[in-house]
Amino acid sequence: MFTWLVGSDTKPPAFLKLRSSATFIIITVATSVFTDIFVYGIVVPVLPFALTSRSNIQPDQIQTWISIFLAVYGAALLAASPICGWLADRSSNRRLPFVCGLVALGASTILLCLGNSIGMLAAGRVLQGFSAAVVWVVGLALLVDTVGSDGVGQAMGYVGLSMSLAILLAPLLGGIVFASAGYYAVFAMAFGLIVFDIILRLVMVEKKMAVRWLPVEEVVVTNGIDENGGHPTDIEDDPAGLTQPESSSTDKPSLISEKNVMTATDPTVPAPGMSKPPGNFASRLPAVIYLLSSRRVLSALWACMIMSSLLTAFDSVLPLYVRDTFHWNSLGAGLIFLPIVVVSFFGPLVGWASDKVGSRRFATVGFIVTCPAIILLRLVDHDSLSQKVLMCALLAIFGTGITLGLTPMMAEITYAVDQKASRHPPGFFGKNGAYAQAYSLFNMAWAAGCFVGPLAGGLINQKAGWATSMLVLGCISIVTAIPTAIWTGGSIFKKRKQAAAAADRIEGGE
Template structure:
């Protein structure tokens, strides 16, 4: 697919900052945050709205809406990975994903029945898959291998900020202005995100212009002696500042349309370690989201506004978990960092069994911090697979990442919400289920993970 920038006769406006690592990471992080916020805006209000409409089994119906979202992710991930790698473009799929997200918000907002809510959630999942898969691949295109975990962590701050802001904003807007208000807010934020995506210049599109800019500077700075020549060479080969524009893509993927690279990717052990750990992560988060508002309602009598405020206390500490674990994974490898964060989350699910509000808030905050910290090491595993398997693109490996989460997000909330609705002590069962997922992640990582044969960093 032809680039919108490479064939221009004049240098694109703002070329350096529009193609820089920092701006690309910001755009991806904003997209992830917007997607998460739009997904989470109705979470704190859906049970109450369904109750107003006269539905029963509220937790189960909320869980099925999350299942519908996961189905959309499965469909959208395949489409996004194929288009992004087939036509070697990130920008256009990113734009299409955000337009689709806006459309799904409008459909959900105007849905007259529960069935239409389900269809809207499927479409939102499809758009979300495109935003995630292509966005993460764009970061991998631009970022040096030894900083991938760190930059992923920065982008994942959008995930945590979206999770922080969505419940309180959704609950407050719903309580004061009614059902439509949270969706108006989501549409406005999505339009802002769309504008930032229009400004993106992909690394491969920026490369010819940056080389043209560099050539005159290089010719003017020709060394006058052999010693000067060596000094200039060392300066040029040294590491660029973190915020500088990438002059050439770090990884050049040779186009290979056969199935062989895909099969090699599926045989790589880190593919399955990352996929399983994403399943463990994805089972827990939707299970908690599907049941926590009802738990707080049943035990403490809290309405959607107070539930939203409690979510702030839960998620704020986790905003920097991904950056911290990402830097640690870049330095020491992903295996032990994943084990550390999975293990550190376990005790806090045990404390959630005790119905004491201050203790519950502290426990929820710590489980969220350690759980979110597992994502950066998992993403680094997928990055390593793409670096080691020739012919596999970043969108391919992160399609597996998305599919794993989608499967877990489809199963997790259904299991959690049905346990909560139909067992005598449903909340205890949900907490034990979360602990089992963490233990499974530790076991698989310890047995099958390890130092890569060709260290990506």
């Protein structure tokens, strides 16, 4: 009955080439991310004004409850992410769980729309967290399956752009619509977007499903595995020189023959001349545990968690601060996010550049730039035109730093997985690889940030004030630049040792 959904049809779907194209899949994943963030953020400027009238919350308790609602979302995201990653890497296709995530999103939106008590609103945020886990884990893994390691940075740039647009438009439109048309009109936009997202997810056809019907010459290796069944790598992915791949990760995806289609789409099939993976201890560990043994992975996860903390901390404190300082309404509370998001339009360009030169430089500069921008926000302390201009300028610099750091670090997860995989025979991480489980770790890191950021930012702001909270967040940013500079793209110390050893060999040869 549901063969069309799980991809077991015997007849090729209509418009298969278009529906399985990389462009269409990127659009679908980017739209799913936009929908998830939009529905999450649409109530950010609305809650401070709606909690009092709908849930009988006292004005002096609003900051606490907003922080709790944001943290509840992060906790649910944190709990659901590893489960989604494990199931996605063992599922025959990624579209089915991708579509099922919309069920949780629809249910959560209904609860948030109709909720008139703290319990219903909290339940809605929990279901939102479950839905976000599916979107980010399954969606990003599907993206890597489609574009491969060579184009993952640019693809993540589009994902980051869609996320930034949602961060901008959700509070902006939420504030405008709430002020002009009321509470229920805000959620009407959310339901319309969910319907559009459902259509895209149902129409999409995965690459590995399209292989059965498309001509062999149109099938491209796009899952990070080259035509010989190995995992391409480069000097940045493998700084210690532990592998000697025949092809570089900077090479374009190559066409594959019919004989190698199964090897490319099913890594458990050994490549010619290579035996099946040995049953050593590492291969028996869950992929998430094995990946966590990498300092490179841990550094990337820490950086992602801090970026999430910084963004959600501003979600928690910024709308209330501009309301109290500049006396703005919900519209102003939404518009204040505009400077942060406008610069995110450079995300795809940053991703393209990181594919060419590596993630280390961009991510490190991003955290360095972010630090003074946050700390200088302490200077905004009264209502005047110059203060408003100063805040917008500093928020734009903050957004630039986040854009420079977030896109490369999202791609860094894929690069790190490929480095780990390159040290082992195909199939080491199972039939579908470990991309979903790797992005479940990313999702957990992001969720941890969603949990810590609102609580830390909101509670510090409530107890010690705006100036202290900005100082703390800025210091956290500059401290994070240190491990980012050392381990992003592989340990910088190993690269230097490798370069020194190479120089010694050249001198010895002379």
